[in-house]
Amino acid sequence: MxxxxxxxxxxxxxxxxxxxxxxxxxxxxxxxxxxxxxxxxxxxxxxxxxxxxxxxxxxxxxxxxxxxxxxxxxxxxxxxxxxxxxxxxxxxxxxxxxxxxxxxxxxxxxxxxxxxxxxxxxxxxxxxxxxxxxxxxxxxxxxxxxxxxxxxxxxxxxxxxxxxxxxxxxxxxxxxxxxxxxxxxxxxxxGTFEIPEEPSYELATGALKVMTFGKFGTYKKVENLIEAVEQVRMRTGQDLEIVIAGTDNPNTLGYLQGVKEQYSESSNITFTGYVAEEDISTIFSESAIVVFPYTSTTGSSGVLHQAGSYGKAVVMPDLGDLSILVKEEGYRGEFFEPKSVDSLAAAIEKLVLDKEHRIELAKANYKAASALxxxxxxxxxxxxxxxxxxxxxxxxxxx
The missing domain is CATH 3.40.50.2000 (Glycogen Phosphorylase B;)
Known part of the structure; x- marks a missing residue:
């Protein structure tokens, strides 16, 4: 053919x-x-x-x-x-x-x-x-x-x-x-892009990386994520790094630069910019949690499938296509109200403090990703x- x-x-x-x-x-x-x-x-x-x-x-x-x-x-x-x-x-x-x-x-x-x-x-x-x-x-x-x-x-x-x-x-x-x-x-x-060997689920020493990945500025915004992580830091004293991996949505050029300036005094935030194909495995593998700071969805989530393939626990809103993927393909996560900083902080905090639960979700997501x-x-x-x-x-x- x-x-x-x-x-x-x-x-x-x-x-x-x-x-x-x-x-x-x-x-x-x-x-x-x-x-x-x-x-x-x-x-x-x-x-x-x-x-x-x-x-x-x-x-x-x-x-x-x-x-x-x-x-x-x-x-x-x-x-x-x-x-x-x-x-x-x-x-x-x-x-x-x-x-x-x-x-x-x-x-x-x-x-x-x-x-x-x-x-x-x-x-x-x-x-x-x-x-x-x-x-x-x-x-x-x-x-x-x-x-x-x-x-x-x-x-x-x-x-x-x-x-x-x-x-x-x-x-x-x-x-x-x-x-x-x-x-x-x-x-x-x-489907799932790559199925690496099942990870150990143990993380390297140092700050726990809370990562989000995508094109930002429309229904994917990171301000609530930054403020939620700051809440978790204050309540728990945990060493957390925010990793914002990706670029602006074409409809909102300049958005991430504006976020950088707005939170210039906030600590331990990494903006990776565009992530090349060969660097994606590193970005996911080093992360403890993958967060979906979405207010709506526009299709099946490639990022969720990637998170699953690298055995990562996720935090996501219970809405739209993400909710369907949970029901139909077996993915699991901690859920939050899409526009609530407090709800997002509570979901992140649960995974930061409860290592066993975090690993349980990570294993379930790896299993779901490996099926397709x-x-x-x-x-x-x-x-x-x-x-x-x-x-x-x-x-x-x-x-």
């Missing part, structure tokens, strides 16, 4: 680039994939494709650019040139831009690919029905929210023109099937691709 994937890709800073890295890493190890082409936003000489594992060769073709109005046509041109058997789009609604027109135009690309008679699958990481537009930094104006929701629904119908649309959470499948009468939706879980490695997830995709490529007259009839 000649597989092409339309996606952002490391070292790109565009969303979902890390997920693409792990998809590619595991797709290329399946014998069914004879050729893998990345249609991406980075040049071949920059792309991180020097894998250690045996697998098919990966080719990279830069054919689109964030916020370009021409992505639709350049992607189509690249697909015509490479002639894949199957195209997989790794998407969320703002994948092709943070400007509304460029973002919307890019989402027409899967439909155009299908019209070109190329089998097309979309992996859609979020849906408009579950995104809090105000918390996510789009708008707090009621009229604008109504307009954005209407546009989002129209774009969802466009995306559903693809042969298959993959969702990572069962609730998303249900919504699209019931609201849009879609009959081409498939549930394939997010990316090798299994990519096989699920390939099975679906093969079924989709069989002409209708040849599809086996179940007896």
């Amino acid at each position: 000649k597989l092409a994937i339309v996606t952002s890709y490391p070292p790109s800073k565009v969303t979902l680039n890390e997920y693409a890295f792990h998809l590619v890493k595991h797709f290329r190890q399946h014998l069914k994939v004879t050729e893998l082409t990345l249609l991406t936003d980075v040049h071949a000489k920059e792309a991180e494709i020097d894998f250690k594992e045996v697998g098919c060769r990966v080719r990279v073709q830069k054919c689109w650019k964030f916020n370009s109005y021409s992505n639709l046509f350049f992607i189509a041109k690249a697909i015509r040139k490479t002639q894949p058997d199957m195209v997989l789009y790794n998407l969320q609604f703002m994948k092709f831009g943070d400007k509304k027109i460029s973002a919307a135009l890019g989402l027409f690309s899967p439909w155009l690919t299908k019209l070109m008679k190329v089998k097309t699958t979309v992996l859609l990481h979020n849906i408009v029905e579950t995104v809090d537009l105000e918390s996510a930094g789009f708008t707090d104006n009621r009229l604008k929210r109504a307009v954005f929701n209407f546009i989002g629904e129209m774009l969802t119908r466009v995306i559903l023109k693809a042969d298959k649309v993959v969702l990572t959470i069962s609730k998303y499948v249900t919504i699209l099937e019931e609201k849009y009468q879609a009959d081409n939706c498939v549930l394939i879980p997010h 490695p990316m090798s299994v997830i990519t096989k699920m995709y390939l099975d679906m691709f093969e079924e989709n490529m069989i002409p209708p007259a040849q599809v086996p009839i179940a007896v």
